[in-house]
Amino acid sequence: MRRIVVVGASAAGLSAAETLRREGYDASLTLIGEEIELPYDRPPLSKQILAGEWAAERLALRTLDQLTALRLDLRLGVRAVGLDPAARIVRLGDGTEVPYDGLIVATGVRPRRLAGDGGHVLRRVTDALALRERLAPGVRLAVVGAGFLGAECAAVARGLGCEVVLLEPAPVPLAHAVGERVGRVLSAAHTEHGVDLRTGVAVTAITGDGVQLAGGERVTADEVLVAIGSRPNTEWLESSGLPVDDGLICDEYSRAAPDVYAAGDVARWHNPRYGVAMRIEHRTNAAEQGLAAARNLLHPGAGKPFAPVPYFWSDQYDLKIHAYGYLRGHDTVEITEGDLGERRFLATYRRAGRLVGVLAAGLPPKALRPWRQALLTQEES
Missing domain, CATH: 3.50.50.60 (FAD/NAD(P)-binding domain)
Incomplete structure (x- = not known):
């Protein structure tokens, strides 16, 4: 494998590119991003940036020197418009074609x-x-x-x-x-x-x-x-023959087709820990799946299923919310610590008696650590 292309230059794509280099891949590596800005963090957009507390420059995930050290063929301000898996070519909006031996799709989502x-x-x-x-x-x-x-x-x-x-x-x-x-x-x-x-x-x-x-x-x-949700950026894949249904459909290895993997908000993959297909729009999942997809692309014979315990957080007024697990589809909720009325509590979520998630509000993150460990040590579905 001498030519790897990563389409999407946000958290998932950057994580994949860095992992490829860290794992010893030293050949051609192209990173394509629709936005003109260098890769940046998105969660602060609705918090510190909107509040005027941060300058936009503070969002950068890496400096230009750090990106240069990755020896990337960095193409920003151009979008992917088509994919030919048989010819192994990504077509760009500027009319160019980028050949690949391995491909990671990390094109994210757009707002409805x-x-x-x-x-x-x-x-x-x-x-x-x-x-x-x-x-x-x-x-x-x-x-x-x-x-x-x-x-x-x-x-x-x-x-x-x-x-x-x-x-x-x-x-x-x-x-x-x-x-x-x-x-x-x-x-x-x-x-x-x-x-x-x-x-x-x-x-x-x-x-x-x-x-x-x-x-x-x-x-x-x-x-x-x-703020009514989002749509995965998969239109450019419609004529490719790859499976698309509210995201690019992948197996438990984040693989959509031979030598084609996906990561981040655009990926709908089978999470064996919960036994369901899911698409997660959380910052931590993007970085973790970018890493996993890159490793599995480089080492398909020794690939590992991507089976994370999802994590997200939210800041609203003086209330900080943290959650682990896959809360959707739960059938019981139990307040195991604190008081709902005081908005200082920890809630556990179960499906068919099995712990599937935990959420804390107004409590320090360490309050969730034992519950996160319990979620990690449970047998996969």
């Missing part, structure tokens, strides 16, 4: 949008900076979607003195992931901080003065942020 003109999304550093310029005391911001991204942005906007209306179609925000009781507790933090939280409402379009709801009602706002 609503009908109508205007509105902000938050995925790139340019998105965060553009929204930050519009947020000032007294500005009325409508946030569509009360998931973790929407909730974090609502909290930051309130901290900047904005009026915030948070619109969510579900009766209880985040209930599908963390359960109704925990979802209600996390939502209460917003109402206590003056957010106008409206649940059970569907937004159909962005208007010139806000948003329109399914029943015809309009909610006025100076600015609108759409």
Whole structure:
């Protein structure tokens, strides 16, 4: 294998490239990224960058010197538009073709949008900076979607003195992931901080003065942020013959086809620890899967299944939330420590009696360590 191409220059792609060099691969290594910026970290976009606490330069994952040391054929500001697995060629938007012996797909996701003109999304550093310029005391911001991204942005906007209306179609925000009781507790933090939280409402379009709801009602706002989820960037693979269904379908080794692997938000792979296919949009998973995919590409005969315990965190107001495991699909939730009413608690999640996840709010991360170890030591499904 003398030519490896990594498509996607964010956390997963960078992790894969660094792992390839660290594992001794010394031949041609091409890293392709659609954005013009050097690889940067995304979680701070909805926190420190939106709040104006960090300069954009602080997001950089590596310096230019560090990237140079990897001896990359670095191609930024160009997107992949097609793949021919038979010829082993990646086609780029600038008309060039990049041949490969091994390929790692790490093209991530893009935000879902609503009908109508205007509105902000938050995925790139340019998105965060553009929204930050519009947020000032007294500005009325409508946030569509009360998931973790929407909730974090609502909290930051309130901290900047904005009026915030948070619109969510579900009766209880985040209930599908963390359960109704925990979802209600996390939502209460917003109402206590003056957010106008409206649940059970569907937004159909962005208007010139806000948003329109399914029943015809309009909610006025100076600015609108759409945080209703994302779509995997797999369109460039549609004619490739590779399996695509809400992500690039991979086996337990993160392999989609011979010598083709995927990592990060775009990968839907079989996690043998939980016995299900999953696609995880968390920063730590991106880096870990980039590493695993690179190793398995280099050493397919000695490949190891990628079976992580997923981890995510969220900051909302003064509340810090940490979680391990795969909480979706749980059937029981137990508060094993602290008190929900005080928003200082630890909840465990089980499916068919088996521990599948744990979430802590208002507690130090060390409170989760024994539970993380319990999740790691359980037998795989």
